[in-house]
Amino acid sequence: MNILDGKATSIALQEEIAAEVTKVIAAGGKRPHLTAVLIGMDPASRAYVGHKVKACAKAGFESSTIERGKEISQTELLEIVRTLNNDKSVDGFIVQLPLPDHIDATAVIEAIDPRKDVDGFHPLNVGNMSLGLPTFLPATPSGIMTLLKRHGIVTEGMHAVIIGRSDIVGNPMSVLLSRNSEPGNCTVTQCHSRTVDLKSHTLKADILIAAIGKPHFITSDMVKEGAIVIDVGINRISDSTRKSGSRLTGDVDFDNVAQKCSWITPVPGGVGPMTIASLLENTLQASLQNTDGIS
Ligand code: GUN
Numbered sequence: 001m002n003i004l005d006g007k008a009t010s011i012a013l014q015e016e017i018a019a020e021v022t023k024v025i026a027a028g029g030k031r032p033h034l035t036a037v038l039i040g041m042d043p044a045s046r047a048y049v050g051h052k053v054k055a056c057a058k059a060g061f062e063s064s065t066i067e068r069g070k071e072i073s074q075t076e077l078l079e080i081v082r083t084l085n086n087d088k089s090v091d092g093f094i095v096q097l098p099l100p101d102h103i104d105a106t107a108v109i110e111a112i113d114p115r116k117d118v119d120g121f122h123p124l125n126v127g128n129m130s131l132g133l134p135t136f137l138p139a140t141p142s143g144i145m146t147l148l149k150r151h152g153i154v155t156e157g158m159h160a161v162i163i164g165r166s167d168i169v170g171n172p173m174s175v176l177l178s179r180n181s182e183p184g185n186c187t188v189t190q191c192h193s194r195t196v197d198l199k200s201h202t203l204k205a206d207i208l209i210a211a212i213g214k215p216h217f218i219t220s221d222m223v224k225e226g227a228i229v230i231d232v233g234i235n236r237i238s239d240s241t242r243k244s245g246s247r248l249t250g251d252v253d254f255d256n257v258a259q260k261c262s263w264i265t266p267v268p269g270g271v272g273p274m275t276i277a278s279l280l281e282n283t284l285q286a287s288l289q290n291t292d293g294i295s
Helices: 006-026 043-059 074-086 105-111 123-131 139-150 170-178 198-202 271-289
Strands: 033-039 062-068 092-095 159-163 187-191 207-210 228-231 235-238 246-249
Touching: 006 043, 006 139, 006 271, 033 043, 033 074, 033 271, 043 062, 043 271, 062 074, 074 092, 074 105, 092 271, 123 170, 139 170, 139 228, 139 271, 159 170, 159 198, 170 187, 170 207, 187 198
Parallel strands: 033 062, 033 092, 159 187, 159 207, 207 228
Antiparallel strands: 235 246
16 A cells, blocks of 8 residues: 655645745746635634645745634625735635535635636636636645646546545546546546445445545445545544544545555545645636736
C-alpha cells in the first residue's frame, strides 16, 4: 500500500503558486485577493475558512473574510455577493457551504459573478466543466485529479466508482474522471444513498472515491484487492485519548482498507489540503484574468 500524500503535494503546489505570485508582482501585476464569506458559527466551516485564509497568506495572496451570524436574511447575503462582484480589488470569492436552511443556496450561487466564482459552483462554470471548456474546476475534485497526476497514476481504462452525488464532489468528480484526459478516461459508476447493493459496485472499483460523510463507512470487505481509494470524508468523532476529546477521520476504515489497496489517501493529510491548493490555483487564475485591478 502506498500513501497518496495530499499534504506534501499541496505544499509543493502552494510553493509553485507562491513563486508565480512573486513573478507577477515583480512584473508590476496585482496580488491575488480571495474573499471568503462565512455565515454562522459552524465549527467545521470556520476551520475550513481559517485554513483557506492561512494558505492565502503563505502563497502571498491578499485575503479577507466576511462573517455574519446565521440569522442573516437572503437579501442581506445577496447584497454582500453583489458588493463583492463589484469590488475590483477582489479577484475571487467563495460563500462557504452549507448555508442556514432559510437561505436559498442556489440563488446565492447564481448571484456570484462567474468570473469570480473560484469554487466553480455557478451554473455557467458547471456547464463549461461538463463541456470540457476552460473554467474554474470545483476545488475538491480538481485537487483529487492533481493528486492522482502528481503520483504518476495512469487511470485510463479503469473503473471508477464514486459514492456521492453532491454538486461539490460526487457530480463533478464523475465528469472529470470520465473525460478524455489523463487522469481520466475511466468508466464511471456513480452510487448514492438509493443505490441497491452498494458493495456489489464498490467491489468492482479500480478507483473508489468515498464522499459519503459517514465515518469508517467503507470497510475492507467492500474493496477490491489493489484498488486506489480516495477518502473525501472529514468526520469528527470522539476520542478520549485526545486532549480535545475528538479527532478527524474519513469515510474509509483506513487501518483495514489500507492493507488491501494499492494507494490510499489518509485523513487528515489527503484530499483536504489538495482542496485548498486547488482553490488557490483558481484564485490565481481569476487574478490573472482580472485586468481591472492592475496597479
Ligand atoms: N463546503 C464544503 N466544501 C466546500 C467548498 O469547496 N466550497 C465551499 N464554498 N463550501 C464548501
